Amino acid sequence: xxxxxxxxxxxxxxxxxxxxxxxxxxxxxxxxxxxxxxxxxxxxxxxxxxxxxxxxxxxxxxxxxxxxxxxxxxxxxxxxxxxxxxxxxxxxxxxxxxxxxxxxxxxxxxxxxxxxxxxxxxxxxxxxxxxxxxxxxxxxxxxxxxxxxxxxxxxxxxxxxxxxxxxxxxxxxxxxxxxxxxxxxxxxxxxxxxxxxxxxxxxxxxxxxxxxxxxxxxxxxxxxxxxxxxxxxxxxxxxxxxxxxxxxxxxxxxxxxxxxxxxxxxxxxxxxxxxxxxxxxxxxxxxxxxxxxxxxxxxxxxxxxxxxxxxxxxxxxxxxxxxx
Amino acid sequence: xxxxxxxxxxxxxxxxxxxxxxxxxxxxxxxxxxxxxxxxxxxxxxxxxxxxxxxxxxxxxxxxxxxxxxxxxxxxxxxxxxxxxxxxxxxxxxxxxxxxxxxxxxxxxxxxxxxxxxxxxxxxxxxxxxxxxxxxxxxxxxxxxxxxxxxxxxxxxxxxxxxxxxxxxxxxxxxxxxxxxxxxxxxxxxxxxxxxxxxxxxxxx
Numbered sequence: 332x333x334x335x336x337x338x339x340x341x342x343x344x345x346x347x348x349x350x351x352x353x354x355x356x357x358x359x360x361x362x363x364x365x366x367x368x369x370x371x372x373x374x375x376x377x378x379x380x381x382x383x384x385x386x387x388x389x390x391x392x393x394x395x396x397x398x399x400x401x402x403x404x405x406x407x408x409x410x411x412x413x414x415x416x417x418x419x420x421x422x423x424x425x426x427x428x429x430x431x432x433x434x435x436x437x438x439x440x441x442x443x444x445x446x447x448x449x450x451x452x453x454x455x456x457x458x459x460x461x462x463x464x465x466x467x468x469x470x471x472x473x474x475x476x477x478x479x480x481x482x483x484x485x486x487x488x489x490x491x492x493x494x495x496x497x498x499x500x501x502x503x504x505x506x507x508x509x510x511x512x513x514x515x516x517x518x519x520x521x522x523x524x525x526x527x528x529x530x531x532x533x534x535x536x537x538x539x540x541x542x543x544x545x546x547x548x549x550x551x552x553x554x555x556x557x558x559x560x561x562x563x564x565x566x567x568x569x570x571x572x573x574x575x576x577x578x579x580x581x582x583x584x585x586x587x588x589x590x591x592x593x594x595x596x597x598x599x600x601x602x603x604x605x606x607x608x609x610x611x612x613x614x615x616x617x618x619x620x621x622x623x624x625x626x627x628x629x630x631x632x633x634x635x636x637x638x639x640x641x642x643x644x645x646x647x648x649x650x651x652x653x654x655x
Numbered sequence: 656x657x658x659x660x661x662x663x664x665x666x667x668x669x670x671x672x673x674x675x676x677x678x679x680x681x682x683x684x685x686x687x688x689x690x691x692x693x694x695x696x697x698x699x700x701x702x703x704x705x706x707x708x709x710x711x712x713x714x715x716x717x718x719x720x721x722x723x724x725x726x727x728x729x730x731x732x733x734x735x736x737x738x739x740x741x742x743x744x745x746x747x748x749x750x751x752x753x754x755x756x757x758x759x760x761x762x763x764x765x766x767x768x769x770x771x772x773x774x775x776x777x778x779x780x781x782x783x784x785x786x787x788x789x790x791x792x793x794x795x796x797x798x799x800x801x802x803x804x805x806x807x808x809x810x811x812x813x814x815x816x817x818x819x820x821x822x823x824x825x826x827x828x829x830x831x832x833x834x835x836x837x838x839x840x841x842x843x844x845x846x847x848x849x850x851x852x853x854x855x856x857x858x859x860x
Contacts, residue, residue, distance in 0.1 A: 337706060337723035337769050359770070366726070366765045367746050379723065381770055406759075406820070430835020431820065432813065433747060435759045436766065565834035 332369050336378040343509045343541055346382050351511060351539040353378045358541060360402055361437040363429070364445045372455050373462055387440070387543055392417070396548040398507075401440030401541075405495065406431065408439055418547060420576050423557035424498035430566045440542035442495045443506065443522070446533060447596075448568050449478070449489035460486045461530040468530075476634040477570070480642070481595040487530030488632065491523060491597050492568050498557060500598035501574040501590040504547045510540040519545075523597035530596075552576035552588065556653035559592075560645050569593035571642045573649035584608050584654070591625070594642060601625050604646070613654045615647075622646040706769045712737070713781030721768045728752045728763035731778060739779035739808050743837075750836030753809040753816075754778050760816030762835070779808035782815075790858045791815050794849035802840035810836045814850045815860045823854040 340346035350356050356378035359365055368374045387400035392413050399408055408414055409425035429437060451457045451469035458466035470478050470488050478488040496519075504519040523534055536542075554577040561567040572592035578585040587608050589601040604625045611617055622643035629639050705720040712735065721730055728745070731737040731754070743751030745764045752764040755777040782789035791811050794800070801807040813836045817823045822832035829847050838846065853860060 332724040334704060334722055334724045337767075359767075362767060362770065363747060363762070363765050366767060369724075370746065379767075383770065410820070430747075430750065431816065431822070431832045432750060432753055432760050432762045432835045433765075435816075436761045565831050 332366075333372075333375045335369075335376055337381065338378065339381045339384055341384050343382075343385055343387075343543060344511065346380050346385065346541055347509065347511045347539040349378075349380050350541070354538070356380055358382050360441045361404070362441075363433050363437045364441065368446065371453060373453065382541065385543075390414070394549065396546055396550075398544050398546045399439050400544050401438060401507075403439050404435055405429070405437045405439065405442060406434040409434065418498075418502065420502060420552075420555035420557055420574055421495065421498045421547070423555065424494040424572075424574060427557055427559040427569075427572070428494040439495070439545055442493055443499075443542060443545065444534070445493055447489035448492045450474070452489060461489060461526075464529075464531045471632065474634055475632040476637075477568070477593075478632060478635050479595050480629040480631050480635060480638050481591075481599050482525040483596065483630065484526045484528065484530070486528055487526035487596065489526070489530070489596060490593055491533075491595065493598070494557070494559060494569065494572060494592060496523070497572055497574045497590045497592035497598045499545060499547065500600050501576055501588040502547045502550065503588070504545050506542055507544040507546060508536060508540045509543050510537060514543070515540075516546075519598070520600060526596045533596075550576070550588075551578045551586065554579050554653045556649050558645055558649040558652065560641060571638055571645050573645045575649045575653040577650075577653050579613065579654055582612050584611055584613060589625075589646075589650075591642065591646075594629075594638065601646075603627075608650075615651075618647045618650040619643075621650065708769055708772060710768075710771055710773070711775045713777060719768075723767060723769050725768045726764055727754070727756075727766040727768045727771055727776070730768040731763065731776075737778050737780050741805055741808055743806065743809070748837070749806070749809075750813055751806050751809040753812040753836065755812060755816065758819070760813050777812075779812060782811070789815075789860070790853050790856065791849070791860060794853045795846070798845045798849040798852065799842070800846040800849040801838070801842050806836060806838045806840075810838065810846055814846070814853070817850060818854050818860050823850055826851065 355376055357376040359379045359381050387402040389400045390403055390411050391398050405425050409422050415422045451459050452461050457469040460468050468487050479490050500519050506517045506522050508515055524532055556575050559572040560570050569592050571594055574590045576588040587605040589604050591599040604621045607624055608621050625646050626639050626643055704722055706723055708719045708721050710717050728742055731740050740754055741751040743749035747762040747765040752762055753760050754763045756774050791814050795811055813833060817832045823829050826847050829850050
C-alpha cells in the first residue's frame with residue numbers, strides 16, 4: 332500500500348474543509364472497502380481523513396421516521412430493536428451483506444459509498460472506465476456474468492454491490508449530507524448515479540460533502556422480505572436480490588415498495604411493478620405477471636442472460652415470502 | 656480548522672524524496688557514500704511519517720509508533736511478534752486474521768492500526784488464562800475443529816464473537832454467522848459442534 336498522511340477530524344465541518352483542501356484526500360470510516368482498494372492499488376489517496384470521532388453514531392425514532400447516524404456499524408443497525416421491529420426489511424438486507432466481522436467494522440455511511448466489485452474494476456491490468464476513465468470497459472466483451480441488465484451504458488456495466496442500499500431505496504430513505512456550505516438531504520433514488528458517460532462517478536455527492544445520517548420515513552408496510560440469490564449460501568455478493576415491503580389487508584395489497592440489487596449501477600427501484608400490484612389481491616398469477624413487468628427492458632450480455640430468468644423467479648419468490 | 660494533525664510531513668517532500676531516492680538508488684553501485692546518504696534520509700523520512708499509537712493488547716498497554724499504512728494485522732505479526740493471528744487472503748475474505756477490538760470481532764487485515772488508538776485488542780494469544788485454555792480452545796480440541804490449523808485462531812476468535820453477539824442459537828445460525836471464516840480443510844461440522852457445546856455449556860466467553 333502506498334503510504335499516506337493520516338489525520339483525525341473532530342467535526343464534520345473540519346472534515347469537509349480538509350477534504351476540499353487536498354483533492355487527493357478521502358474520508359475513512361470502517362475502511363472495509365477503502366483499505367482493500369488501497370491495497371489493490373485501485374485508489375491511492377494522499378491523505379486519509381478519519382471521521383470515526385464524529386458524533387454520528389445515534390439511531391433515533393421519531394413520529395416522522397427513523398434516523399441512523401452515518402457511523403453506526405452495520406451490525407449495530409441490523410441488531411437494533413427498532414430496526415428489527417419497525418424496519419425489518421432493512422435488518423434483513425443488512426444481515427444479508429458481508430460477514431459478521433465486516434458488519435462490525437463497516438458503517439452505514441460507508442456501505443452507501445462502497446464501490447462496485449466488478450472484477451475488471453479490481454484488476455488494475457485491465458481497462459476500466461470507472462477506475463481509469465477513457466480506457467474502455469473490459470466487461471462489455473468480457474466475462475460479464477455478474478453484470479448489469481438495467482441502466483448500463485457501453486462505458487460501464489458494473490453493478491452496485493450493496494444489500495442495505497436496496498432496502499433503503501425501497502423504503503424511500505433520504506441521505507443527509509453536510510459540506511462546507513451547509514447541509515442538504517438527497518432522496519435515495521437521486522443519490523447513486525447510472526454510469527452513462529461518467530462511470531467514474533458513483534454518486535451525486537459534491538467534493539467535501541460527508542454523509543452524516545440516513546433517514547427512513549414512517550411507513551404502513553406490514554410485510555417485508557429481502558431475498559438474496561448468490562453463488563453460495565452466505566457471504567457472497569448478490570447475483571440478484573429483491574427487497575419487498577407490502578401493506579396487505581385481507582389478502583389485498585394496499586401499497587408496495589420493491590427494489591432489486593445486482594442488476595444495475597444503483598439500487599433498481601421497480602416503480603411500475605409497485606403500481607401494478609397495488610390494489611390487487613395476492614395471487615400467484617399476479618406475482619408472475621409482476622415479475623414479467625419487472626424484467627421489461629432488460630439488456631443482457633454474453634454471460635448474464637440467466638439474470639432475466641433468475642430475476643423473475645426471485646421477484647415471485649420475494650413477493651410470495653413477503654405476503655405469506 | 657480544528658484538525659488534530661498527527662504528524663507534520665508534507666506529502667510533497669515525501670514525493671520529492673522518493674524521486675530523489677530513486678535517482679540515488681540508480682547511482683548506488685557507483686558510490687557507497689551516496690547509498691549512506693539515501694539511507695539516512697530514508698530514516699528521517701520514516702521518522703516523520705510514523706504516528707504514535709497507544710493500544711492495549713491482551714491486557715498490556717503498548718506505546719507504539721507506526722506508519723499510517725500499517726494494518727492492525729501487520730502490526731501484531733511483524734512489530735509485536737504475535738503471529739497467532741494469521742494472514743490468509745489479506746482482503747477480508749477468509750477471516751484468518753479475526754481479532755477482537757473492544758470485545759468485537761473484526762478482520763484485522765482491513766483495519767489500519769492507527770485507527771485503533773486507545774482500543775483494547777485481544778488476539779488468540781490473549782485467550783488462555785495461564786495454562787488454562789479458553790473454553791472455546793478446549794472445545795475445538797475436543798471436537799477436532801481443525802485439520803491444518805491455519806484458520807483456527809480466526810475461527811476461535813470469531814466463534815467467541817458469534818456467541819457474544821447472541822447468534823449461536825442453532826447450527827444453522829452458527830453457519831450463517833461464522834460464514835466470514837473459511838476453512839479449506841472443511842472442518843465445518845466439527846467447528847459447529849465445538850461452538851454449540853460452548854454455547855450450551857453456558858460458560859462466559
